[in-house]
Amino acid sequence: MRKLYSFCSSCALLFLLLSRLLTFGAYAQNQPVDAAGHQWWQNAVFYEIYPRSFADSNNDGVGDLNGITSKLDYLKKLGVDAIWITPCYPSPQVDFGYDVSDYENIDPMYGTLLDFDRMESAARQRGIRIIMDYVINHTSDRHKWFLDSRSSRDSAHRDWYVWHDPKNGGPPNNWVSVFGGSAWQLDPQTGQYYYHAFYKQQPDLNWNNPEVVKAMVDVTRWWYERGVSGFRLDAVDKLFEDPDMRDNPVLPGKNEHGDPNLDEIYTSGLPGVHDVLRGLRKVADEHNAVLVGETWTSNIQELRKYYGEHNDEIQLPMDFMFAMVNKVSASSFRKQISLVESSGGWPVYVISNHDIQRSYDRYGDGQHNDAIAKLMAGIYLTLRGTPILYYGEEIGMENNDPTRVEDVKDPVGRVNWPVDKGRDGERTPMQWNNRPNGGFTGGKPWLPVPASVTTHNVESESKDPKSILEFYRHLLALRHQNRALLDGEYVPLNQEDPNVLSYLRRYKDETVLVALNMSGTPQKVSFDLATQGFPSAKAKSLLTTLQTEPASLSDLALEPFAVYIAEVSK
Numbered sequence: 001m002r003k004l005y006s007f008c009s010s011c012a013l014l015f016l017l018l019s020r021l022l023t024f025g026a027y028a029q030n031q032p033v034d035a036a037g038h039q040w041w042q043n044a045v046f047y048e049i050y051p052r053s054f055a056d057s058n059n060d061g062v063g064d065l066n067g068i069t070s071k072l073d074y075l076k077k078l079g080v081d082a083i084w085i086t087p088c089y090p091s092p093q094v095d096f097g098y099d100v101s102d103y104e105n106i107d108p109m110y111g112t113l114l115d116f117d118r119m120e121s122a123a124r125q126r127g128i129r130i131i132m133d134y135v136i137n138h139t140s141d142r143h144k145w146f147l148d149s150r151s152s153r154d155s156a157h158r159d160w161y162v163w164h165d166p167k168n169g170g171p172p173n174n175w176v177s178v179f180g181g182s183a184w185q186l187d188p189q190t191g192q193y194y195y196h197a198f199y200k201q202q203p204d205l206n207w208n209n210p211e212v213v214k215a216m217v218d219v220t221r222w223w224y225e226r227g228v229s230g231f232r233l234d235a236v237d238k239l240f241e242d243p244d245m246r247d248n249p250v251l252p253g254k255n256e257h258g259d260p261n262l263d264e265i266y267t268s269g270l271p272g273v274h275d276v277l278r279g280l281r282k283v284a285d286e287h288n289a290v291l292v293g294e295t296w297t298s299n300i301q302e303l304r305k306y307y308g309e310h311n312d313e314i315q316l317p318m319d320f321m322f323a324m325v326n327k328v329s330a331s332s333f334r335k336q337i338s339l340v341e342s343s344g345g346w347p348v349y350v351i352s353n354h355d356i357q358r359s360y361d362r363y364g365d366g367q368h369n370d371a372i373a374k375l376m377a378g379i380y381l382t383l384r385g386t387p388i389l390y391y392g393e394e395i396g397m398e399n400n401d402p403t404r405v406e407d408v409k410d411p412v413g414r415v416n417w418p419v420d421k422g423r424d425g426e427r428t429p430m431q432w433n434n435r436p437n438g439g440f441t442g443g444k445p446w447l448p449v450p451a452s453v454t455t456h457n458v459e460s461e462s463k464d465p466k467s468i469l470e471f472y473r474h475l476l477a478l479r480h481q482n483r484a485l486l487d488g489e490y491v492p493l494n495q496e497d498p499n500v501l502s503y504l505r506r507y508k509d510e511t512v513l514v515a516l517n518m519s520g521t522p523q524k525v526s527f528d529l530a531t532q533g534f535p536s537a538k539a540k541s542l543l544t545t546l547q548t549e550p551a552s553l554s555d556l557a558l559e560p561f562a563v564y565i566a567e568v569s570k
């Protein structure tokens with residue numbers, strides 16, 4: 001029995017390897033492009049999965065890779081082309097996987113490497129690519145490199161991390177951690193401090209050390225050879241620190257953790273990061289892979305730099321300035337879109353993720369939340385660029401914030417309660433149906449499912465043609481078929497309108513008009529498209545939330561938060 005089992009599992013492995021070799025040729029061609037010169041990642045829709053919360057196959061209350069595999073048909077039907085899985089490597093889970101203790105394995109909580117291979121192969125069969133989350137700024141303090149590093153001042157890995165002597169009996173300088181308190185932790189055994197931009201269990205790697213660079217780049221090769229199509233690079237702005245250890249200038253006031261506000265000129269966005277990105281990109285290009293960046297920036301010039309001077313760094317740096325337009329406002333979104341358009345880079349639109357409050361609550365007005373969820377889809381899925389959905393956004397999942405400090409799982413929420421309740425609220429289990437725990441698990445879920453599960457779940461919404469989910473499905477299907485939506489240029493219209501955001505997407509002789517009422521009151525708009533080459537434009541709805549087909553583009557009535565997407569012809 002045992003022998004038969006091991007024979008079968010070797011067969012399975014051989015099969016996986018063979019199928020990978022057969023399909024690899026197709027993937028490894030030198031960046032094939034479509035008729036508009038776009039690469040696969042420009043036409044793809046990305047979807048972020050927080051594996052703890054997506055689907056639990058073994059009923060231990062935590063999601064896993066087999067759970068993801070079981071939902072690939074759902075993702076395919078939704079119109080997803082690539083999934084970014086947040087870290088599923090072995091980890092003590094202090095920061096729920098963002099503290100990695102081995103970059104080349106899977107945490108047993110999520111499964112095994114064989115489960116990964118099965119998932120990757122099943123995804124590939126459906127035309128879905130896998131993007132790993134690569135935590136490059138720091139490791140876990142339990143990673144073997146750090147264990148060795150801290151063991152003595154002259155250990156082989158000592159210089160793989162950022163160590164400094166105390167200054168006046170305290171930390172080397174005033175740098176503070178993103179999660180609060182000094183960013184320096186004293187190691188009593190060796191008498192030096194190590195630097196951690198995040199929790200003290202997440203020591204920063206020393207990217208000035210060529211051995212670190214080589215080891216980290218090699219990790220990407222290892223995963224490419226296993227079939228992944230790219231990486232989402234975590235916290236890229238934090239890779240380097242000032243070698244002279246200068247204090248960050250102190251600004252007025254305190255932050256939410258009670259630390260002084262600092263201008264992070266010596267700890268964020270240092271130039272060395274671009275060399276690292278170019279190195280990672282070179283290897284990515286050899287595998288026709290994509291780099292997605294967690295690129296928090298405060299202006300478009302900063303964001304532009306992440307593409308690289310010669311477009312040789314991150315292909316998809318996320319535009320968080322778009323997500324941070326916190327109000328449904330035609331003029332604010334118009335401004336942000338035109339800034340990104342003018343930067344010359346390929347835009348990457350996100351409206352939520354595992355670190356920020358869900359878009360359903362952020363944009364919702366408490367009265368028209370479902371309509372607003374469709375409106376938001378109507379904007380970020382019809383713009384030029386690559387959109388990244390956050391799991392559950394397509395069904396209108398809402399935040400479920402803890403109400404008692406003893407229930408909080410995210411450490412930052414416990415330390416700073418109640419000013420900062422942590423990120424549990426946006427990480428709750430995917431709502432598959434309205435059975436107990438939203439069908440996520442047969443056990444006790446690691447985080448509670450909100451009451452909205454009864455109405456906002458995949459099963460119920462699949463049966464309702466007016467649901468948010470059906471809207472997403474139709475819109476994503478349209479986006480995949482329509483050349484103007486995929487490749488067309490962005491042409492803003494009626495730029496003075498304070499309520500309705502409208503634009504054309506034009507590709508050769510195909511033109512799509514998008515009109516979005518970003519207000520809670522009915523609006524009338526009139527489009528004169530003569531200057532666009534349509535003296536007597538006719539429109540045919542492709543997708544709309546309007547109850548009746550509009551008679552004319554010169555007198556278009558839009559209900560509150562309505563979406564109107566139409567094909568324009570002469």
Ligand code: GLC
Pocket residue numbers: 095098099135198234235294354355
């Ligand atoms: C990134 C992740 C966040 C994590 C932090 C530290 O910002 O998105 O979840 O806590 O990095 O790794």
